[in-house]
Amino acid sequence: MFKLTDEEYNQILAFKRDLHMHPELSRQEFETTRKIKTFLEALPSCKILPVPAPTGVVAVIRGSGEGPEIMLRADIDALPQTEEYESPWKSQTPGVMHACGHDFHTASLLGAALILNRMQLAGRLKGTVDLVFQPAEEGTTGARMLLDAGLFDWIHPQYCFGIHNWPSVESGKIVCNQGPLMSAKRNFDILIHGSGGHGSMPHLNVDPIVCAAAIIQSLQTVVSRNTNPLDSVILSINQIEGGSPMNLVVDKVSMKATVRSLSEAALDRAIARTQAIVENTALAYECRSEIVWKERIPSVFNTPEMTTLARTCAESTGCQVVDAPPSLASEDFALYRAFAPSFFYWVGSRSPEETKTEELHRPRFHTDDTALRYAAELYAASACLG
Numbered sequence: 001m002f003k004l005t006d007e008e009y010n011q012i013l014a015f016k017r018d019l020h021m022h023p024e025l026s027r028q029e030f031e032t033t034r035k036i037k038t039f040l041e042a043l044p045s046c047k048i049l050p051v052p053a054p055t056g057v058v059a060v061i062r063g064s065g066e067g068p069e070i071m072l073r074a075d076i077d078a079l080p081q082t083e084e085y086e087s088p089w090k091s092q093t094p095g096v097m098h099a100c101g102h103d104f105h106t107a108s109l110l111g112a113a114l115i116l117n118r119m120q121l122a123g124r125l126k127g128t129v130d131l132v133f134q135p136a137e138e139g140t141t142g143a144r145m146l147l148d149a150g151l152f153d154w155i156h157p158q159y160c161f162g163i164h165n166w167p168s169v170e171s172g173k174i175v176c177n178q179g180p181l182m183s184a185k186r187n188f189d190i191l192i193h194g195s196g197g198h199g200s201m202p203h204l205n206v207d208p209i210v211c212a213a214a215i216i217q218s219l220q221t222v223v224s225r226n227t228n229p230l231d232s233v234i235l236s237i238n239q240i241e242g243g244s245p246m247n248l249v250v251d252k253v254s255m256k257a258t259v260r261s262l263s264e265a266a267l268d269r270a271i272a273r274t275q276a277i278v279e280n281t282a283l284a285y286e287c288r289s290e291i292v293w294k295e296r297i298p299s300v301f302n303t304p305e306m307t308t309l310a311r312t313c314a315e316s317t318g319c320q321v322v323d324a325p326p327s328l329a330s331e332d333f334a335l336y337r338a339f340a341p342s343f344f345y346w347v348g349s350r351s352p353e354e355t356k357t358e359e360l361h362r363p364r365f366h367t368d369d370t371a372l373r374y375a376a377e378l379y380a381a382s383a384c385l386g
């Protein structure tokens, strides 16, 4: 396998820093998409496929021999946060920040494209490599967008690989866990319909705010009373909206919530209990309820067979291969597992000199960019299986 040259490393480092300065939110990654295409168009062996999605890039490098088709996926979007970490490449877009390091993933996959392009030109690439730069991972709708755009009509991978930088692990280490790595989840909206009126006449109104308060309190029992303590389940009401500054009872309260678990069975149970509690509590308060369930995202699950393959790839980078505790964060990379055996790596991204971890989605989040090299070589090694 080829290694990233120093010149190539500097090229992807500059690309990453440029993306970091100019982050774009989910489904608005138009400039990011343009920059990725420009980068790939300079590689003679790389062909961009016209998958009809408004943002994101899918490209292919075809080798010259017999070998499997392998998909490598990076995500490209940023978050609505204000960056507080000072650096010469701090975000220049107010209120938007690459706080999850998707700029790191994008640059790493471009680094792999540089390596694989050189291999192809030297006649050393056997199979086919699909490069998927996925939009809108935050909010976990981008994988679905690509699937609906016919991604797997254009490419037919036998394996899929993805990475996430992992700031609680030092750079130079790669996490290759077997089993559930990241959480299954289902987001949902709750609507409580009451009957509004003058606040002086509570007997003539049905107040959805009191009902919403009871629902929020009761939903806490899904984790505390309905979940096996050995399973990890989270149920959070993340937003509540409703009310009036006047002495007025309103008609409606809406909430946004998420329920998630590393265990699909525990998530099934939590969803069923949530449905029952919302419906029946609303009835008890003479309200009408609606739950709008969003697409269920499965857990990121690394099978024993894929873990064996992935460990070999990780070891070939010279990095230390380690285990780490799984995370209740979710990843829509999990949706690709229905189409091909998949593996998800975490690439250590905290500088060994830093003792304090700035976690993902924090305003002072940042990556140790020496790890870009390891991530690029890891992607490339994963593309050269078989």
Ligand code: NI
Residues within 6 Å of the ligand: 100, 101, 102, 137, 164
């Ligand atoms: Ni992320």
